Structures are given as structure tokens and as C-alpha cells.
Amino acid sequence: MDAKEHLLTLARYHQWATGHLFLHIQGIPDEDYKKDFGLFFKSIHGTLNHLLVAERLWYNRFAENFSPVVSLDSEVEPDRSRLKEVAIKESGKWETFIKSLKEIPDKLEYSTMRGFQANLPYVLTLAHVFNHGTHHRGQIIAAITAMGYSSPEIDLVYMLQAEERMNTT
Template identity: 50%
Template sequence: MDAHAHFAQLARYNVWATARLLDAVAALSDEEYRRDVGLFFKSIHGTLNHLLVGEHAVWFRRFSLGESPQKSEGVSLDMEMESDRAKLAKALLDGAAKWAPLIASWPAERFDSTLDYNTMNGTPVSLPFAATLAHVFNHGTHHRGQLSAALTALGQSGPDLDLVVLLQQTAAATKKTNA
């Protein structure tokens, strides 16, 4: 599989899994949604905000604009970017949808290069581009897994977020279209 196809698939998965998770989270009361359930970012709300910060306010800016958000600018991984549940969900979905067009815009050789940026503390870093992009999607998967476990602990059904479920759905839709 070429890098464009691989990362486009991860971007599609990110949108799909985020939407499924947010649908499950919508069933929670506001008290459950904001309760400290022992996650690193305390609550489901805190963890969703962390995803918005990390994936969109930090990494997307690094990849799309070459910008390096800094703590000195008020950016932190535990900040609350959006207090409203519905607006936070929309921001997460809108942000997830921006990755596929960005990935499609890059020439193939970009994936074999480096991503040069400054950490949030200002330290210069140069990392393999493709591996660092994989980190962005892996990071989202990690936190969606935490959120799914939190939902279960709160007595809700956690959504099935396995990539193979999306692949099976895609294959079935393709088969139906070609029939």
C-alpha cells in the first residue's frame, strides 16, 4: 500500500471512530460526562478536549501550516478548548475531516521526509514525517480506547471501534454498489 492510501485510510478511520464514539458519549448525562472517572485528563469531557488540542490545535497546525504552538501562547495539552458538549463534538468531527484533504495534497516524497517543528516548550525537533503522522492517528486511537472503557465503567455500551469493522463495512458497501 502506498503512503497516500495508507494515511487516507487512517484519516477515514479517525472520522468514523470519532463519530461512533461521540454517538455513544451523547447518551451520558452531563454529570457522567464531566465526572472524574480516573482518566489521565480526568473526565470524558477533559479527554475529548485533550483530543481536540492534541490532534487539531497542535499536530494539525504542525503538519498543515508548519506552525509550532507554544505553552507561552497559552496552549496546553490539558486546556479546555470548548466547554459546550455539542460544540466540542462538532469541532472534533470537523477537525477529523480536515486530515484526508491535507494528506491528499502532499506529494508522495513528503512521506519519506522529516517533520521539523518546535515542541510546546520551544525545543527544536526533526522526526520522520510518516511515523510522526502515524503517531497522530495512534494517539487518537489510544484515547478513544480510554473513553470506551470509561463508557463501560459508567454502565454504557462502548462502541465497536475496531478498524476491521470499518473495513468490513466498506467492503460490504463496495460489493453492494458493484452488484
């Protein structure tokens, strides 16, 4: 598998896992959904908002060659159902973007949040975007299981198994 195919798989997984997480947490009462559970961004809601902020930040860097200055803990979408809709839509942009690349650049040049210029390996930095989502989805899953709710099964292999079943039927 070449780098582009690998990134496309990670992009599909990113959207799939985001969608599955939102489906799984939809029944969690608002009190628990917004409870400060000691996560880096405090609550499930705060962490999901952070994921949306980061999603947009990195997409701008990759697709628009623009590095906006944002607050990583911003509440950009206070409405829970709207947050779900927007986050799933935004996570789905990556696959289209990666498919549009005629060739993958060696480096991504951007301005960091502190105003420094960065020149990082393109493939590894894009993989970071998806890894970042996995990291924070994992935090959310740890919080919901600690609160006594069941855990969604959103490992990459579950998506691959689902795709395999779809391709063999």
C-alpha cells in the first residue's frame, strides 16, 4: 500500500470513527455529556468542540495553505446535534482532499499557533491529524466507560471488517 492509499484509509477511518462515536453518545444525558470529567478539554462536549477546532485548523493548513489563529478550547458549536452534524461533515472532507492530490508533497509548511514557521513531513503530519482524532476519541471513551456507559467498538480493524463484509456480499 502506498502513502496515498494509507492516508485515504486513515481518512475513511477518521470519519467512520467520528460518526460511530457520535451515534454511541447520543443517549448520554446532557448532565454527563457536559460534566467536567477531568479531560484535557474537561467534558465530552468540550473535547468534541476541540476536535472540531483542530479539524478546521489542520484542514486550513493542508487544503487552503492558511494557518488561522484559534483558541484550541473554543466552543465553536454549543448545540449538541449541530456539533454532531458539523463534525461528521468536516471529518469527511479529508478523503476528498487526499483524492484531489496529484502527488503528495514532501513537506507541509505552516505557521504554528505560537507564530513559528514549521516545515514538517507532509505524510506524517497528515497522519497526525487522524491520530489526534483517535487520541481524543479515546479520552471520550474512557470518560463514558468510567461513568458506567458502554464503550463503542471503533478500532480501525472494525471498520476494515465492515468494509470487507460489504465487499463480499
